[in-house]
Amino acid sequence: xHPRMDVKWNLELLDQLDWIWRNQARPRLDGLTDAExxxxxxxxxxxxxxxxxxxxxxxxxxxxxxxxxxxxxxxPAPVTTIAWxxxxxxxxxxxxxxxxxxxxxxxxxxxxxxxxxxxxxxQQLDDAYARWTEGVRxxxxxxxxxxxxxxxxxxxxxxxxxxxxxxxxxAIHHLAEVALLRDLYLRHADTR
Numbered sequence: 054x055h056p057r058m059d060v061k062w063n064l065e066l067l068d069q070l071d072w073i074w075r076n077q078a079r080p081r082l083d084g085l086t087d088a089e090x091x092x093x094x095x096x097x098x099x100x101x102x103x104x105x106x107x108x109x110x111x112x113x114x115x116x117x118x119x120x121x122x123x124x125x126x127x128x129p130a131p132v133t134t135i136a137w138x139x140x141x142x143x144x145x146x147x148x149x150x151x152x153x154x155x156x157x158x159x160x161x162x163x164x165x166x167x168x169x170x171x172x173x174x175x176q177q178l179d180d181a182y183a184r185w186t187e188g189v190r191x192x193x194x195x196x197x198x199x200x201x202x203x204x205x206x207x208x209x210x211x212x213x214x215x216x217x218x219x220x221x222x223x224a225i226h227h228l229a230e231v232a233l234l235r236d237l238y239l240r241h242a243d244t245r
Contacts, residue, residue, distance in 0.1 A: 066217045067190055070221040078231075081232045098131060099132070104118065114162070116165075134234070135235070143178050143181050145162065146223045147182060147224075148165070150185065
């Protein structure tokens, strides 16, 4: 028999995302240009756009820039730009959860001020990620076991650990898409 290991689950869950963030995902965002941020690889791409310039069925945002979307989401879903994916991470993945669980400011797609530059978006992402990871770090075993609560809708009774795993998957998934879009942009620029 193996001796019982004392596992610090919040640190394990945090490390799953943080290792990828520090060693792969965030370094791949260094040097992101505004041209890459807004690049539309195909027609009918959803993005973050100046107010009044969206061609999507709906657009949301409180500032000069808005994010494209539709309810219900079309099938197939549109291809999205790096700007859109970062906006989704900042607001829908980290921001809403930071507000619900870790004392972050209230945020939603309709009232958010989306970044008009890659630099501003990366700062927003870094801030949202830092609040999320600090919150997860402080949960401890009891915090991970408590119910996720009403902010998580039909998953309200699931343990907060389930939400942390979901956010890890969402962040890793979308950050990998951003890396791929950067690779495609580089190759697209080489063919012009």
